[in-house]
Amino acid sequence: MRTDSRLLKNTKSIKKLKQFLDSVSENPQKYAHDDRVISALSSQGALSKLCIAEEGIFSTSTNTLKRISDSEIEGGFSTLDALRISAKRAISELKETTKIQRRNTREQLAEEKSRLLEKLQQSQQDCWRLTVAFNKAMNQGRRYAYSSGDKTIIALCLKEQKELKAMFSLVTRPEK
Template identity: 35%
Template sequence: MSVSRSEANAASVIALVDLLTKVIAKPSDHLNSASLNHALTSQGALAAYESLELGIRRASLNTQKKACDFCLGGFAVLDSLRRRARESIANAKTQARHSGKRTKEGLLLRVTEQEQEIQLLLEDLQLLQRAFERRSMQARSYAESSKVPSIIALCRAEQREIDTGLDLRRKVFEASNVRPIVRP
């Protein structure tokens, strides 16, 4: 059975996503891979990256973007993973250079890294809150457009229950409160 070119490109993109996810999770395993490190430098370099044993094929940037649209919903997902993998490897290299040091420089570096991680988590939280609020508005809109009183009442009751559960959070983040950490 023959696989179409678009299916092969999509499979290659999926394999690339898998590799980038592994790099983000455990960058120390990929510190010495010169070809991978070069591929993470730009979108074009990533498109040109090839690892046949992992199922990743070289492609033009436009071809890779089309494959991403097909299987990931957009190229931004792959590019975000590329940038995060590049940052993970850079952080791992920095940690390797400063590991075991209890100098002022090493501690300041650790504080900076933790501040960056906190900032990423705050940005992720903001994105999740936006997605949750949008889903809630869509659910309300769909229930109201049905014009069925029982569905509208059920939607309101279930959303009140969810809101009550969210009120139990220890720290509430308003979207306007998510700002970069500013060092004095």
């Protein structure tokens, strides 16, 4: 009787294992970060040691796995091993695809960074040109005021230029 209950338990467990391997192949993203599953897919012996009680899968010897698979699963153990390899390949392909996507993202970020640095450099050059033009206009305005000889115009010009320079000052930048 004891042998029968172990046999039944192992048979149910191996059938559940087959379903589980199908599930991994169909939905590798669900198991891609489960080290226990990834390790179990590495070899036949590791697969026989897999225990996921909540799925009804329990560890057994490799010989028991092969013997019961041959008698209870269509295609025998070779079908179960092919499912193991298929599940392992599905997870590997998913991880490789994820690496490629990440690499593309890094490349895209590098391109975006380069584009933004060029834009920043262009903006700095534009700012410099505006500053030079502003200073030239200020100098011309002051020359015109002095050439008029009117002290009121000179005083007004100097006062307004002081206000304009304060607005353009890079010393008092706005807080972030």
